[in-house]
Amino acid sequence: MTLRFTNTLTRRVEPFEPLVAGRVGIYCCGVTVYDLCHLGHARSYINWDVLRRYLVWRGYAVTFVQNFTDIDDKILNRAAAEGSSMEAVSERNIEAFHTDMDALNILRADRMPRATRCLDGIRTLIQELEAKGAAYCADGDVYFAVMKQQGYGKLSGRDLAEQQQGASGRTATAEEARKRHPFDFALWKRAKPGEPSFDSPWGAGRPGWHIECSAMVRQELGDTIDIHLGGADLIFPHHENEIAQSEAATGQPLARTWLHNGMVNVDGEKMSKSLGNFTTIRDLLASGVSPMTLRLFVLQAHYRKPLDFTTEALDAAATGWQGLNSALELIAGSGSAPSTRAAITPQPQGAPALPAELSTARERFIAAMDDDLNTAAATAVLFELARPLRALANRIERGDGAAAEQRQTPAMARRAALLQELAGVLGLKGEANAPAARTAAAAEGFSETEINALIDQRRAAKAAKDFANADQIRARLLAAGIELIDKPGGLTDWLRR
RNA sequence: GGCGGCAUGGCCAAGUGGUAAGGCAGAGGAUUGCAAAUCCUUUACCCCCAGUUCGAAUCUGGGUGCCGCCUCCA
Structure with a gap:
């Protein structure tokens, strides 16, 4: 059994092979820090956290990079609305991001670059594109020329010739008039009066959205990375444009594997700011939903599918988590198993011989995770492992002395240790409440x-x-x-x- | 209009050729003064139609419904 992922680029499930054996470079598109994170972000980053933990557990040396977009219209608008500064809004929301993600037991990225601190790399990249004729300056703005890029549209399955017709009605604005093709996108935006700006060969301005990721990937991980992550809503135009920019500049594939998570839906519709149907992570946690309940809720679905957020489903996850939790807490209470609450570590080499049932459980867990991160099937293994432990924990809680003795048996201890190890791979940890x-x-x-x-x-x-x-x-x-x-x-x- | 995805029991959700994991909820029984917990038992012809096959939820074609992207978005 080998590790396989659904690669958006090829639209098929394919075996995963890192560029350099044993090492994996991952870039995960982060958030634009103009507001608090909602459940859509939670879902995405929980999934990718599990991907990362699993790769580490399987013995890969993983470098995980995630950016912050800290300059953008929305941040500037927010700053103007509240009478503060771009920096103040960004700093506050970056802090909030960390607080929320920590609460969900999402490991922090190895490196977290910010757009405003990568301007050299961004300017250099744009200059290279300009020199190669892939970009043009128009009145202080710099655009990427999509017609110059072979294969534009390969990630999202779009054909420029076909798309042009549908776009014919959109050339009215001044910006559209400056573009040579409706799909051309800004690499550098000329500064408007009163806005924060940075110097550049094209005048004062700021980077477009897509270019920062291309620059950061290159700076942190090199020309070609193993895995690029993001939400399905980023496939077009964001990731398509990243590919176009990076590959035009380097002549190398940007990423070998592209993974995209499905959206969180509310009443069948995507959770989003514009629809006003979003719940922030901190609001949900403040309402009494435990972080691990949210994690389990997310992991009981496959990462690529839409996930409908309902109170009924969340309640079911909460009850389910109680069961797992009591099994995990039984372990913590016995003090016999090592804690995996800190960072994930690789699975022990030459794992000790386990009884058949446990060994099968472990194999099923690995087979499920190898199969495009089938966390739903993996959690089923956890529940099956937990059942006897949970029963024991409940009996102990209700004062059953015989049950307390059983906790100490080697069979229970081995089962407990395995449960805790596998739960840790999914980032699930016991909560004393x-x-x-x-x-x-x-x-x-x-x-x-x-x-x-x-x-x-x-x-x-x-x-x-x-x-x-x-x-x-x-x-x-x-x-x-x-x-x-x-x-x-x-x-x-x-x-x- | 173009591109992509999804349709499995009351709810959520795995399963990609050999008679349907898991979670939640429910039912019956044991036990309990009641309750809780625990144990046992139990609840699906997989959207529709046609086809391929010894055999399909699983492959092919058609249909229906829903969702995402095409504008900022995890």
Whole structure:
């Protein structure tokens, strides 16, 4: 079984072979930092984080580069609207990006270049394109000449000759008039009065959107990289244009493999700012959805398919995560397995002989992930591994002494270690959440002392065989979201539901 | 209009030629004063039509429906 990916460039599933054996260079298109990240970003970066973790686990030396677009009309508009500066808006949102991504357990990229700090590379690239006749300057703007580039449209499956007809109605604006072809795009934009600008051979201005990625890829990873990542909505024009620029300049393929993730939909439509149907990551987390629930929700679907975001589906993921989590926390509680909460590490060479069931589980996990990152099938393996552990954890929680003993058996320990290792490859880590749940319950109307008092009342009622009264107390607390759990020895515990 | 993708049980979602993973929800039983947890059992002819094949959810053709891109977008 070999690792295979669906390459957007060839539209087929093909075996993955890095340019240099054992090393993988990855470039992931980042965000334009004019606002907070929403669930679409979360989905994309969770998927690519798993790709990265998996490659590392399989023993590749991965260099992962992700950019920030920190100059753009939207950032300037935002800065103008709030009376601050481009830098202030960018800095704030870069910080927010890190906070949100860290919360989702997404590993930080090895290098995170910013457009405003790569201007030398950008200017050099544009000059090379100009020298080769692939770019032209028009009134302070510089455009890429798509007609000069053989194969333009190969990524998105577009044919320039056919596309021209459909574009005939769009040449009215002043900018369109300066272009030689409607698909020509800006490499450098002349500065408008009052806007931040940078010097260049073509006058003061700033880089176009697409050129920064071409320059950063080259600067950080070289002319040809192994994998280029992004959302499906970037295929055209962004990635098409990146390819055109880079390949016109270097004469080399920009990336061997192009991977694109599907969109997050709401009510069947793409989540986007313009439709106003987006939820930010921090809003979702603030609403009480755990980061790992979101992660599981994303990973239970295949990365290329659209993912419909509904509260029902998210609730299902939350319940599913509780099960996995209790299995993972059982491990953490036993202190017998090594923690994989830090960065992912390669799987041990010459893995120890495992019992047949576990060894099969591990193979199924690898086969699923090798098959174009089939995380949905991979999570199924996790659930199957977790089932006995989860059952054990629940019995321990409810006071079953025999269950506590079983936790220590070698069979359970091996199963637990494997579960934790594979969960770590997917970036899933145990969350201890009981204390927070109690605080929330107490805030909802019943103080902890009141709850304890009611439990005492109920115990007395039970002793007097007054079950009607006992059940009434249970119902009363349940209505407030507090569940009573009777344990052996006449003890009663409670949980926030 | 052009390009690309998707249609699997109540919901989500794997499965690319040999009689359908997994999660959520549901049902029956054991157990429990009740509840919870646990254990056992259980719920799909894979959008429609035609074709290829010994055999198709899986391949081919046609149809229907939905989505994305073609303008900034993960």
